[in-house]
Amino acid sequence: MCIEADSCIIAPFCQVTPIAYSACDGRVNFRGWSQSMHELSITQGILEIALRHAEQAEAHRIIRLNLVIGELSSIVDDSVQFYWDIISRDTIAERSELHFKRTPGTLRCLVCGHTFPLGGQYVCPECDGKQVVAAGGDEFRLESIEVD
Ligand SMILES: [Zn+2]
Numbered sequence: 001m002c003i004e005a006d007s008c009i010i011a012p013f014c015q016v017t018p019i020a021y022s023a024c025d026g027r028v029n030f031r032g033w034s035q036s037m038h039e040l041s042i043t044q045g046i047l048e049i050a051l052r053h054a055e056q057a058e059a060h061r062i063i064r065l066n067l068v069i070g071e072l073s074s075i076v077d078d079s080v081q082f083y084w085d086i087i088s089r090d091t092i093a094e095r096s097e098l099h100f101k102r103t104p105g106t107l108r109c110l111v112c113g114h115t116f117p118l119g120g121q122y123v124c125p126e127c128d129g130k131q132v133v134a135a136g137g138d139e140f141r142l143e144s145i146e147v148d
Contacts, residue, residue: 005053005142009045009067039079040087042140046080047087050145054092059147062093066144070137071105071118105137 077100105118111129
């Protein structure tokens with residue numbers, strides 16, 4: 001059985017600071033929520049949401065979690081997997097599989113408003129503007145869970 005979860009995991013962190021990037025001297029300085037956010041609390045968020053949905057569906061076991069992770073979310077899926085194996089122990093999600101679907105990053109130039117795909121560069125291709133913000137691909141969501 002597959003349950004639609006469609007929950008933003010990073011919502012509690014989203015209000016902290018807006019996501020902004022600036023490229024100076026070819027170096028990218030990231031300013032945003034990710035610095036104050038740990039993969040551990042993120043992973044706890046996933047578990048909380050998954051258990052809540054599984055309970056509502058009266059599931060016995062969680063088999064697989066389908067997560068959507070944006071290229072700009074700066075979440076390391078290996079760390080999430082590491083914490084997941086620890087914190088899911090002794091819950092119905094123990095030994096469940098985390099599946100990550102990656103979405104590409106999109107940036108918007110604050111100078112001219114142009115939107116462009118990340119593609120490894122943080123400088124606007126239209127006006128060479130160096131002040132850009134994330135326009136897409138910064139999400140981290142639990143799309144659905146598969147349960148027994
Ligand atoms: Zn521009």
